[in-house]
Amino acid sequence: MxxxxxxxxxxxxxxxxxxxxxxxxxxxxxRGNRGGGGDRNRGDRGGRGxxxxxxxxxxxxxxxxxxxxKLVHINRVxxxxxxxxxxxxxxLVVVGDGKGRAGFGHGKxxxxxxxxxxxxAAAKKAMVRVPLKEGRTLHHDGLGHFGAxxxxxxxxxxxxxxIAGGPMRAVFESLGVADVVTKSNGTSNPYxxxxxxxxxxxxxxxxxxxxxxxxxxxxxxxxxxxxxxxLAAADAExxxx
Numbered sequence: 688m689x690x691x692x693x694x695x696x697x698x699x700x701x702x703x704x705x706x707x708x709x710x711x712x713x714x715x716x717x718r719g720n721r722g723g724g725g726d727r728n729r730g731d732r733g734g735r736g737x738x739x740x741x742x743x744x745x746x747x748x749x750x751x752x753x754x755x756x757k758l759v760h761i762n763r764v765x766x767x768x769x770x771x772x773x774x775x776x777x778x779l780v781v782v783g784d785g786k787g788r789a790g791f792g793h794g795k796x797x798x799x800x801x802x803x804x805x806x807x808a809a810a811k812k813a814m815v816r817v818p819l820k821e822g823r824t825l826h827h828d829g830l831g832h833f834g835a836x837x838x839x840x841x842x843x844x845x846x847x848x849x850i851a852g853g854p855m856r857a858v859f860e861s862l863g864v865a866d867v868v869t870k871s872n873g874t875s876n877p878y879x880x881x882x883x884x885x886x887x888x889x890x891x892x893x894x895x896x897x898x899x900x901x902x903x904x905x906x907x908x909x910x911x912x913x914x915x916x917x918l919a920a921a922d923a924e925x926x927x928x
Contacts, residue, residue, distance in 0.1 A: 756807055757781045757857035760877040764795065779877055780806035781854075782814065783861025787822075789888075790814035791858070791881050815885070818893035823865040826894070831887025836879035839870045840887045854880045862888075 760779040765772045776799050783789035790813040794805025820826045825842040832838075838855065843866040849859050851869040854877040859867055871880060898904060 755783050755861040759854045759857050776802045778802040778806040780810050781857045781861050782810035785863035787819050788814050788816050789862040817888045829887040831883040833882040834879040835874040836883040837872045838883045841868045843868050858884050
């Protein structure tokens with residue numbers, strides 16, 4: 688008979704110590720699996736990022752047309768906020784294809800390159816087509832007015848060149864005009880000068896469009912200026928648009 692003060696300790700059963708170890712093993716393995724799943728999720732997110740990059744590359748490839756970009760004016764602007772003044776930059780850009788299409792746009796940003804990019808994107812969206820005579824000059828004279836700016840544009844013979852200054856020269860260079868004579872009156876604000884110039888170009892018409900609108904032939908319109916039948920016919924064939 689055992690003493691009352693004696694405590695009997697049960698002998699360990701074979702494999703009893705291994706059981707808790709096996710239980711902890713799968714637990715650690717489960718955490719490892721969850722960690723592996725997290726890695727897979729991160730890999731999926733990385734894959735989505737790569738797909739976005741590919742889409743961005745396609746958009747860049749769509750813009751295959753080569754355009755002439757002219758930076759006309761850049762100005763530092765400021766905005767008064769609660770903590771003081773916030774400075775930025777405003778850019779005015781003219782864009783054209785050199786074949787009778789041109790547009791202008793302006794953009795604002797905290798940095799100069801970003802402002803130029805915004806202005807260029809706006810100019811590409813606002814491009815207009817202007818009919819050109821022989822692909823080098825305007826068909827007729829025109830007047831443009833915007834705000835306090837007034838401009839006069841006139842067609843010129845071959846070899847005249849671009850007689851224009853400031854923002855107007857950038858417009859005609861990007862448009863593809865080789866011979867033109869211009870005059871600016873009033874304000875020298877580049878924004879108003881550009882808008883007045885495009886207002887004058889918007890009124891340009893070609894003999895072909897006028898003939899279609901009036902239901903006549905181009906040769907009949909040219910003969911009204913006193914030209915002979917043969918010369919009017921030759922000029923009518925030479926008109927491309």
